[in-house]
Amino acid sequence: MSLLSPHRRRLGPGRPIPLGAALGPVLLLAIWSVASALGWLDPRTLSAPWTVVTTTGDLIADGRLQDNLAISSQRAGLGLLFGVAIGTVLALISGLSRWGEAILDGPIQIKRAIPSLALIPLLILWLGIGEGMKVTTITLGVFVPVYIHTHNGLRGIDSRYVELGESLRLRTGTFLRRIVLPGALPGFLLGLRFAVVNAWLALVVVEQINSTSGIGYMMELAREYGQTDIIVVGLVLYGVLGLLSDGAVRLVQRRALTWRRTLAD
Template identity: 65%
Template sequence: MTEMLSNARLESPVATTAGATSRLKPAKGTVPQAARGTRRRLGPGRSVPFGRLIGPGLLIAVWWAASAFGYLDPRILSGPGTVLSTAADLVSTGRLQDNVLVSLQRAGLGLFFGVAAGVILAVAAGLNRTGEYLLDGTLQVKRAIPSLAMLPLLILWLGIGEQMKVTVIALGVAVNMYINTYASLTGIDSRYVELAEGLDLSRWQFIRKVVVPGSLPGFFVGLRLGVTASWLGLIVVEQINATQGIGYMMFQAQQYAQSDVIIVGLVAYGIFGFASDAAVRAIERRVLSWRRTLAG
């Protein structure tokens, strides 16, 4: 009986808690760091508004200084002043706007069809074993084959018109959307699925309350990569039998060694890529406002 009582005292929550508390107490003569008012910060710190513009701004400043002090050969790389003057001329003649509108249309169509196809395939493979067995292996093989490597075959099938250009962009977007959305769907904790089954949720309620919130982070990662893929594909396809577009304008400038026009095109690609990524990030922060992450 005495032995049972002693064992009970050893296993009681009170005794365990007291022991844990004694182990957590600091040694004599030491003061906890928080009490000294110098708590260590482990996170990346507070975000600065428009802080991502600092890097590009520094790059432009270095470029401007190198051009001003004569370290750059203007025949190889034009200075910022020359590029701004050329951009103003292209805007005044309407040439830049016309090419930009064509490029935006191509990238927008490719992004739309790519996002739609990637999400549909991810849902079909991520929520159904039959769909996974039929689709995932094929799409993983496609991921190993760059979309640009399929250009000869797509030209043979679709010709060299707008349909081929939009298809190349859509393929690059769809793979990124599928991989990330599928990974987020299959990464949902199985305990949430068991809870939904225990609550006898319908299929639609399960998708709305479990699947959508669980897959949104991966969806937005895929969307950001898809936006970048749309611009990368656009750069290539606009140099294949194109008569309009930023890439066509740059290709024509290459023939006449107009580096300033080429840089205007590169800057246009960079601005649209940066702006589209920032727009997706802003939407992501608003939609996923319930998350507390290091991104802020």
């Protein structure tokens, strides 16, 4: 008798856990609450969750949170929009043309090795400390992952599909729509997930450089007055925005790539 059952469960992570993405944050919140209630955390070092909730209510009541959130979202949205557009166009040029790859890929790989935040002093000299510098910094942090993963997606298209398109003499527009774009879509969406996170990471930094508005400015002002609760509100808000943004892209990814079966399904 064989020791291996024909109905043995295959290796893999199994079915997704309902609301599994919320399990980690809820557990972290529980640990934070218990540590604060037992006095293990000094309120001057890290405010208790209930204090943060109360502070959030006060900030909403006087309108400061909404105003600063709207400005931060606008900056992140513009940087994300420009970065995704630039990264996608450059990836198409480089991925579909050997000359384009020879000209573009090297400089972009150099940019990849240089953190966007390291360019801030130079961007300040070029653009000043206004909105242009902030949006440009976010754009530089966004376009590289979009380019890298979209380019890899293009280069990873099965050559049999390309040969099929050539044998059918597809027009350029049809070839791009039927073969190139579907082949590049998985890489593009993966790059977009990294891009949305990078947009919020860059925003955190640029908003603390001589800003007069935004969540980062609100946190920097709170630091000067020792208001730990407001700083934590800003950190939680950044975290929630990043989590929701990534979740939105993952939802689009799951819907757009229903034809792909992976261990995550």
